[in-house]
Amino acid sequence: MSGESDGAGDPAPQRPDPLETQPAPASPDAADSHAGAWESETEASRPRAGGDKPPVWQSLKASVRGASHRRTGLPNQDAVRLWRSADGQRLVLGLADGHGSAKSFRSRQGARLAVAVALTVGARLPACAPAPQRKRWAEDAWPTELVRAWQAAVDARLARQPLGENEFGALDARDRAQVEANPRLAYGTTLISVILTAEAILYLQIGDGDLLAVAADGTLARPLPLDPRLIANETTSLCAAHAWREARVYCQTLAGAPPALILAASDGYANAFRDDAGFRQVALDLWSLLQVEGRATLAGNLPGWLTEASEQGSGDDISVGLLWRGPQGPTSSDSPAASEPDSAPI
Numbered sequence: 001m002s003g004e005s006d007g008a009g010d011p012a013p014q015r016p017d018p019l020e021t022q023p024a025p026a027s028p029d030a031a032d033s034h035a036g037a038w039e040s041e042t043e044a045s046r047p048r049a050g051g052d053k054p055p056v057w058q059s060l061k062a063s064v065r066g067a068s069h070r071r072t073g074l075p076n077q078d079a080v081r082l083w084r085s086a087d088g089q090r091l092v093l094g095l096a097d098g099h100g101s102a103k104s105f106r107s108r109q110g111a112r113l114a115v116a117v118a119l120t121v122g123a124r125l126p127a128c129a130p131a132p133q134r135k136r137w138a139e140d141a142w143p144t145e146l147v148r149a150w151q152a153a154v155d156a157r158l159a160r161q162p163l164g165e166n167e168f169g170a171l172d173a174r175d176r177a178q179v180e181a182n183p184r185l186a187y188g189t190t191l192i193s194v195i196l197t198a199e200a201i202l203y204l205q206i207g208d209g210d211l212l213a214v215a216a217d218g219t220l221a222r223p224l225p226l227d228p229r230l231i232a233n234e235t236t237s238l239c240a241a242h243a244w245r246e247a248r249v250y251c252q253t254l255a256g257a258p259p260a261l262i263l264a265a266s267d268g269y270a271n272a273f274r275d276d277a278g279f280r281q282v283a284l285d286l287w288s289l290l291q292v293e294g295r296a297t298l299a300g301n302l303p304g305w306l307t308e309a310s311e312q313g314s315g316d317d318i319s320v321g322l323l324w325r326g327p328q329g330p331t332s333s334d335s336p337a338a339s340e341p342d343s344a345p346i
Helices: 067-072 107-122 131-160 173-181 183-187 276-292 295-314
Strands: 056-064 078-084 091-097 191-196 200-206 210-214 248-253 261-265 318-326
Touching: 056 078, 056 091, 056 295, 067 295, 078 107, 078 318, 091 107, 091 261, 091 318, 107 131, 107 183, 107 191, 131 183, 131 191, 131 200, 131 248, 173 183, 191 261, 191 318, 210 276, 261 276, 276 295, 276 318, 295 318
Parallel strands: none
Antiparallel strands: 056 318, 078 091, 091 191, 191 200, 200 248, 210 261, 261 318
């Protein structure tokens, strides 16, 4: 989303946030480096004895600063992170889009806190839980835990870094009163999270952005229904007092064939296209490219394609997380060449 700067007057943190330095059990930072654009393979995804390489879930992420933000000097307000459990049986995606508005002048921090929380909470899904228990957790506990953990992280940040008078400079009296009544509004952000396990895929969304699922036969679907209230630049947000009530959640049991590819994106990507059909075609094209060219080709080109989409379309920051099933490739490490400067921890 585009908007005003989160403020050069925002004081530097006195110490790292626990949610940023330890976003999930089993050291998820080791599986998710902000310096790179894709995730390295884990022990679970290496060839088995005998040389067979069964399909596994693979992942890729990229985030680029929007063209309009480059012109105005506003940093990237998006954040995207991935975490894979040590045993390789769970993969968690968090993708957030800070509002970037005048009232949400710390939304860049809010988005980064949101994805860290998504990894932490996603790792709490009970292992091998029966389907009914897993569904109850997804629909009831997951949204509440996410929102309350984000609120707690924001409140801790505010306790260390109270909102400064210089940060209110761009606000009129009405907007200032709203932020003073709800300081979390300064950190406002959306959130998309996906949890992959051997038994199910869990999807959650608060606010705008997109989730698309591509089947192996090329059929495309949205796992979550669109929210008709999200028009123009209006969106629900984690900063709302009871934001868990705004969450859209779906628990997909993998009784049959799972999706071949899942695409999560901030709204800057879809807004770069003339219509929804053009955006949906991108998911199909990415899946086709992965099958023909492979992961390395996509990883090397994705940041450039997102930058081009922003420059020629929305002007907004664009972040993408891709999860797909495919044959195992060689173990690879994160690529500094494909990184976005604004993806360093705050």
